[in-house]
Amino acid sequence: MSAPPELPEIVARAFEVSRRAGYVSFCRNETGRLLATLATTRGGVMAEFGTGTGVGTAWLRSGVRGSEARILTAELDPRLAHAAAEIFQDDPQVDVLSADWSTLTNKGPFSLLFLDSGQPEEVAVERIVDLVEPGGIVVLDDLTPCEQWPPLAYGRVDTLREEWLTDERFTTVEVMVATDTAALIATRR
Ligand SMILES: C[S@@+](CC[C@H](N)C(=O)[O-])C[C@H]1O[C@@H](n2cnc3c(N)ncnc32)[C@H](O)[C@@H]1O
Numbered sequence: 001m002s003a004p005p006e007l008p009e010i011v012a013r014a015f016e017v018s019r020r021a022g023y024v025s026f027c028r029n030e031t032g033r034l035l036a037t038l039a040t041t042r043g044g045v046m047a048e049f050g051t052g053t054g055v056g057t058a059w060l061r062s063g064v065r066g067s068e069a070r071i072l073t074a075e076l077d078p079r080l081a082h083a084a085a086e087i088f089q090d091d092p093q094v095d096v097l098s099a100d101w102s103t104l105t106n107k108g109p110f111s112l113l114f115l116d117s118g119q120p121e122e123v124a125v126e127r128i129v130d131l132v133e134p135g136g137i138v139v140l141d142d143l144t145p146c147e148q149w150p151p152l153a154y155g156r157v158d159t160l161r162e163e164w165l166t167d168e169r170f171t172t173v174e175v176m177v178a179t180d181t182a183a184l185i186a187t188r189r
Pocket of ligand 1: 026027051054056057074076102117119
């Protein structure tokens, strides 16, 4: 995939914070560019479940248009949440919560939801659907690209991916963001 090597300034800042925290579990730049592109289409309130040290949040922020849209992001590990909060301390459009993502559920519905807590069992469609506004977008990343049906991962049917790709309340596509990784983009009908 081609992309210019320069990073948005806010993303570069997030990488610096990650490096200092010794944290490497952040989204890839290809996914980040996807998040930024989608964020540019959004108003209202976006949310991220699982902040890490704020790299995904920074990519989302880099795409935000205007001064109205907001991003809420929740991180379970207080040390990581503290590090991410540092990046956005002067930014009224981003709130980093040191909390389980379930504390965000009464702050929706969201115009974009990046499900990135790394706990697939927590993000079944049924649990997420009412958190997303009509036309709202859900993003799940870190999937192994798969060209067969039903989708397989680690030698088993990937039931989470199967569920997201078939639920009639969403229009969903799996996109390869690089040769070795894919994301789901699901839009609430
Ligand atoms: C893959 S990392 C997040 C990376 C980040 N979204 C990015 O793009 O840079 C997953 C993070 O989710 C956090 N996490 C796991 N369960 C969580 C929960 N229930 N609520 C909030 N955060 C959670 C983990 O502590 C971890 O830091």
